[in-house]
Amino acid sequence: MLEAIGLHKRFPQGDTAIVAVDHFTYRFGPGLSAIVGPSGSGKTTLLNLLAGFDLPDQGQVRLGETVLSQQSEDARSELRLRYMGFVFQQWNLIPTLTALENVAFPMMLAGKRLKERQARAGELLEAMGMGRRMHHLPHKLSGGEQQRVAIARALSLNPPILFADEPTGNLDSASGAKVIELLRAQAQGGRTVILVTHDLELAQKAERILHLRDGQLIREEIIPSLLPTP
Ligand SMILES: Nc1ncnc2c1ncn2[C@@H]1O[C@H](COP(=O)(O)OP(=O)(O)OP(=O)(O)O)[C@@H](O)[C@H]1O
Ligand SMILES: [Mg+2]
Incomplete structure (x- = not known):
């Protein structure tokens, strides 16, 4: 589904020049998967390369049959909106919008109708255990709660x-564990989830761990725990 072929990026x-990503090849x-x-x-x-925010100096990012890294900026934005979701360490939420409005925001960009936006946003927040916080502004929420809104x-x-x-970077360990459980649930539901972390213990919750050193993929570790039991 998402494939990196010989990705190379220098600054x-x-x-x-600093070589930030050095001939990275992997099929997600x-x-x-934890990096x-x-x-x-x-x-x-x-x-940033995998998501098409930035372009490689060499190599390709393929999204199915499409070479993402050869598309125009507009086309990449469009593909991101359709195929990708993002959760970052901080500055995730729009501070002037409530939790519900934040969750509904990408749906507005995608031209969904108000009724549908509100219904889906409400459902997702319920599923994240945030049903009673839907109409709060981000600054009224704890870090862990904000991160659940960001996942929704x-x-x-x-x-x-x-x-x-680093979606758990700012969180205490209990809130961090909850965020990882939510990401795992998404992965078990069949999504391709790519988690970046410097926390090796957290990475053990993934099915696959990709070890990067100086921009190179030096090792892939397979963790059997998440694989379905026969
Ligand atoms: N826009 C940029 N201009 C110049 N150098 C950059 C730029 N972005 C990243 N770098 C350099 O590329 C290398 C990789 O940076 P990157 O941010 O990808 O590392 P990281 O693994 O995410 O680190 P961290 O765990 O601290 O977030 C670093 O040496 C960094 O200084
Ligand atoms: Mg980083």
């Missing part, structure tokens, strides 16, 4: 691919 630095399938590596190993840069928003257009970059 110019004076006379030289359904389930939860781990030390600070500066290229995790966020890789995620990321799911509002039912995307097959979900990206999360």
Whole structure:
């Protein structure tokens, strides 16, 4: 579904350049994949390439039959809206919109009708255990609650691919565990969930762990726990 082929990304630095992603090749399938590596190993840069926010110097990102990394900026935005959802560490929610309005926002961009937006946003927030907080503004919510709203928003257009970059970074361990459980549930439901974290313990909750060093995929670890038992 989402495939990286020989992705390479440099950032110019004076006379030289930093290689942030170094010939990265991987096919992301359904389930939860964690990308781990030390600070500066290229995790966020890789995620930006996979989502088409940024373009590689070499290589391709393929979304099914489409080469995402060869599309125009507008076309990439369109594909993101249709196929991808995002949860980030912070600055996730629009501060002037309630939880419900935040979740409904991508549906507005996609031209969904108000009734449908509100119904779906309400359903998703209920499913995240946020039914009683729907009409609160983000600053009235705890970090963990805000992150649950962000997950609901990321799911509002039912995307097959979900990206999360350090989604538990600001949270206490109990709230973090809850966020990971929600991501796991999405993965078990057949979505392709790509989690970026520097927390190795958290990464053990994934089915596959990709270890990045200096932009290179140095090891893939398969964790059997999430695989269906026969
Ligand atoms: N826009 C940019 N311009 C120049 N250098 C950049 C840029 N973005 C990232 N880099 C460099 O690329 C390398 C990889 O950065 P990246 O943010 O992808 O790492 P990371 O693994 O996400 O780190 P962290 O765990 O700290 O978030 C780093 O050396 C960083 O300084
Ligand atoms: Mg990062």
